[in-house]
Amino acid sequence: MQERVALVTGSSRGIGRTIALSFARRGYQVVINYHRNREQAEEVMAEVNAAGSRGILVRADVSQAGEARELIEAGVKEFGRLDVLVNNAGINHDQLMLRIQDEEWERVINTNLSSTFYCSRAAVKHMFKKRFGRIINISSVVGISGNAGQAHYAAAKSGLLGLTYSIAREYGSRGITANAVAPGYIESDMTASLNAEQRRHILSGIAAGRLGKPEDVAAVVLFLASAEASYVNGQVIRVDGGMGPF
């Protein structure tokens, strides 16, 4: 494989970290992005190097258009190309809709959804030139079904699907694909706060009988990024251990 370059937003922790390391182990050069956790991001970078791959570390708040653009440009400046963009950075802040303040709505929408627009817009023009590109957006099953207590988060994750379909249609003829991955419940800091009762309830609805691991998501992302996935475009792939609907 020609040395391809993958950029993963929010790769200091959790699912993004595992995705970035999976790329590094497959021989990709990687752009690691963090927002608040520099120390953890540095640990990821050390693992990238230990895997024999090259990477750079870029601090950027991707909910801000200017910072998102600078992140993409930093990757292209370093490696001269950008083949894969994984829009993974995200936050949740569970709250019944009646209690969601305007600022919280905007923060959740901007971090999960606007960030993906900002990064994808900046990345596509570089992918254009190479006539190859893979945009992979990390949505959620709640973007398909909705969820009580997550109106803003679910709206953002649904919005990601419309954005994915539109990018797929606009740039499919240029060798660029856009797909979404919709994870169910995955072990990470985001799900660490679930209490025992919530966990029991969630597990009862998962055919696999367990929560997912970040590796379960990374495996699908790696496939979508590959040359072999060139005819998969504008799709949403659920990675939820069988939560249905089937």
Ligand code: NDP
């Ligand atoms: P974590 O909370 O474990 O990690 C979130 C990551 O996003 C961190 O690296 C964090 O960086 C980064 N991040 C947050 N805000 C920003 C920002 N403004 N700019 C740049 N980076 C930011 O989350 P998960 O790994 O669990 O989730 C990853 C993605 O998967 C999210 O989009 C989430 O919505 C989605 N998802 C997760 C599920 C789950 O069950 N865990 C289920 C379905 C979807 P830092 O720490 O440096 O601030």
